[in-house]
Amino acid sequence: MxxxxxxxxxxxxxxxxxxxxxxxxxxxxxxxxxxxxxxxxxxxxxxxxxxxxxxxxxxxxxxxxxxxxxxxxxxxxxxxxxxxxxxxxxxxxxxxxxxxxxxxxxxxxxxxxxxxxxxxxxxxxxxxxxxxxxxxxxxxxxxxxxxxxxxxxxxxxxxxxxxxxxxxxxxxxxxxxxxxxxxxxxxxxxxxxxxxxxxxxxxxxxxxxxxxFKKNKDTTKFSYVxxxxxxxxxxxxxxxxxSILLLFQLVDSFTIKKTLVVLGQSDLTAKITKGIYDRAQPLVQLGLVISLSLATSLFPTLTQAYQQHKIKQFHKTARLGIKISLILSAATTVGLISLMPQINQLLFKTSELNLTLSLYCLSIIFVTLINSYNAILQSINRYQITVSGLILALGVKISCNTWFMHLFGIQGASLATVLALMLGLGLILLLLPRQVKGYLKDPKLFWQLSIGLVLMLGVVKLSVLITSGWISSLDARMQAGILTLVGSVCGAVIFIWYLLQFKILTIREWLTLPGGKKILKLVQRKKG
Known part of the structure; x- marks a missing residue:
């Protein structure tokens, strides 16, 4: 009891x-x-x-x-x-x-x-x-x-x-x-x-x-060393x-502005460019909110199942967490990228460095999966594996940031971030103990998800194209706001429809998602 x-x-x-x-x-x-x-x-x-x-x-x-x-x-x-x-x-x-x-x-x-x-x-x-x-x-x-x-x-x-x-x-x-x-x-x-x-x-x-602040008899009961x-x-x-993304930002602070000046930008232009590049931070943070919170909420459940030797439940929860993390983060990333020009204009007044910001947003997928695997590995006391992946990621970011900027300009900094996280995740997957391997080995899921994301991307772009013709007389920022709203709604509706139509998520998995219960009730009403 x-x-x-x-x-x-x-x-x-x-x-x-x-x-x-x-x-x-x-x-x-x-x-x-x-x-x-x-x-x-x-x-x-x-x-x-x-x-x-x-x-x-x-x-x-x-x-x-x-x-x-x-x-x-x-x-x-x-x-x-x-x-x-x-x-x-x-x-x-x-x-x-x-x-x-x-x-x-x-x-x-x-x-x-x-x-x-x-x-x-x-x-x-x-x-x-x-x-x-x-x-x-x-x-x-x-x-x-x-x-x-x-x-x-x-x-x-x-x-x-x-x-x-x-x-x-x-x-x-x-x-x-x-x-x-x-x-x-x-x-x-x-x-x-x-x-x-x-x-x-x-x-x-x-x-x-x-x-x-109570006094203790023994002031050095434990060894300080x-x-x-x-x-x-x-x-x-x-x-x-x-703090992995913060460490990446610290690398950017020490490299980007200086490198831009070396590449020929004036001091002021380099500062402005770095400021625009930093717009990626709130976008990525917003993209990570749901998926990272999901990983955080999974940890106690996984730990409890593992400690009580409920291995079947542990694997079921872990596999579910990875699957939902992948779907959510991929959909969020594709949504942000497809609407980047409009989101950039709406939130920050101007639409600049869209490609740079879009590339940076790819990090949402890798950070989400790293966090989800970390929750699984922490629950079985094998967090050293995640640390190995993060050390590799940080090393790659430090090594490649300036080099990639010389090759690709400011986009190189985003590429260095994404490559670093990709290799870090790769090492984690490589080092996974046998008992937690295989959660991402489902070719059918990857194909189904890829088709759904392409469909969502197409619908978003088409809805933006059609709507923009009707509102061309409006202010640029107002246009961006309307197009972001229309594109987001159309993209979300078509992606949810696709997941339901092809049963990519089970009823139990839908109930795990934020708002999943309401979506299922809405669908049942329409069928009824």
Missing amino acids: AANQQVKKMMQGAFVLFVASLIAKILSAVYRIPFENLVGNTGFYVYQQIYPFYGLGMTFALTGFPVFISKLSAEQSTEQDRIQLLQQIFVILSVFAVGIFAVLQIFAEYLAVAMGDQQLAPLIRSVSWMFFLMPMLAVGRGYYQSQLNMVPTAISQVSEQIVRVTVILVVAVLTVRYNWSLYKMGCYALASATVAAIAASVVFAPFYLKRF NLSQRLFTEGIILCLFA
């Missing part, structure tokens, strides 16, 4: 965290659209150049380290041991945070020069202050997650995003109103990270005031996985 209660609590916690994560991801993607509209391509470039530093810090504080800390904390038999462990981890993370802060403060000029823009140095120093809050957030989240209480974690995650997005958009409005320089705007916008981290930390105040080794191997591995 107690075991069932534990499982029920875990599933409820996973759902709470899933909803919070979904809200945070949507906020993180959506705010960049009005922000870019307010500050322009150059302003977006200024912000995006330094954004990966914030992203990595928040990955340490809100995702990577908390998961590992919760695991260590849950292993302790008494509350006193748990608090002692957390106190020592807090000390280690504090030293780490001060180290990162010092490096960013001292070497800000060097890092800015390495990015090809010395004016970015104050922005690097601005974002560095948030690292002081990292130990408090990581330990607080880790503690509550070990207790299977995900509510404080969820509140901290959502409140951090709401506060940060609000500050950033207020700064963007003030920049336009008072004609601030774009670099001043960047400093204030990135300072939002520290303000947001403080707001997120307030959620954990009860834990720190009532439990954490051993804890540090585990924290900076297993913990960092979790951080690496959660």
Whole structure:
């Protein structure tokens, strides 16, 4: 009975965290659209150049380290041991945070020069202050997650995003109103990270005031050396996985603008081009929202099935997860690519670098499948395989970015991203243990899916072509909005019809999809 209660609590916690994560991801993607509209391509470039530093810090504080800390904390038999462990981890993370802060403060000029823009140095120093809050957030989240209480974690995650997005958009409005320089705007916008981290930390105040600061008899019960080794191997591995796209963005920050200047663009044109290239980030994030959330929600179910030796259920769930992830991510990617000129115009005022952005959107498929396989591998404690794939992917991105740009221009950066993720996924599939191989070995599914995607692409393009003739007198952005809406609806309807007509998904699989139950009811009504 107690075991069932534990499982029920875990599933409820996973759902709470899933909803919070979904809200945070949507906020993180959506705010960049009005922000870019307010500050322009150059302003977006200024912000995006330094954004990966914030992203990595928040990955340490809100995702990577908390998961590992919760695991260590849950292993302790008494509350006193748990608090002692957390106190020592807090000390280690504090030293780490001060180290990162010092490096960013001292070497800000060097890092800015390495990015090809010395004016970015104050922005690097601005974002560095948030690292002081990292130990408090990581330990607080880790503690509550070990207790299977995900509510404080969820509140901290959502409140951090709401506060940060609000500050950033207020700064963007003030920049336009008072004609601030774009670099001043960047400093204030990135300072939002520290303000947001403080707001997120307030959620954990009860834990720190009532439990954490109690004195313990043994102040060094656990070995600092051993804890540090585990924290900076297993913990960092979790951080690496959660931040792969951020690391790719960091590579872009250090290579794209400089390479564009070498290729003959003026300094200002290179900044504008990089700003337009960075439009891909919110598009990909929005494309990943549903598929990544699906992978997150699968993890507790897979872990539970594996731990209870329900191997048949485990394989059924894993195979279903991979299949749905592939279908959703492929449909999202093709939809974005087919409507890229219109989406680009609608969201960002101009339709530029459509091919570059379309190529980048292909990464949605590979990131989704990597995440889904990671959920499967984590559930059987074989996460090292995913890490191997991600290290390869990062190595390929670093090696190819500048080289590909010399060959293909700005499109080369998108190609390097897609190739890196493709090879990373390939290595993961190659290294998969026998027990979880074969989930993607279904030629019939690939053929059926390919035909459905081509059909959807054709219908979208045809609907856009027909509709554009009727609305040619309207403003360009208004046209883009109508064409995006019409194309999206037509594409979604024809793709869903195709899936139903050829029974590519079973009824059980439809019920797993967001909104699947409503779609099935609608179809049954029409048949009736």
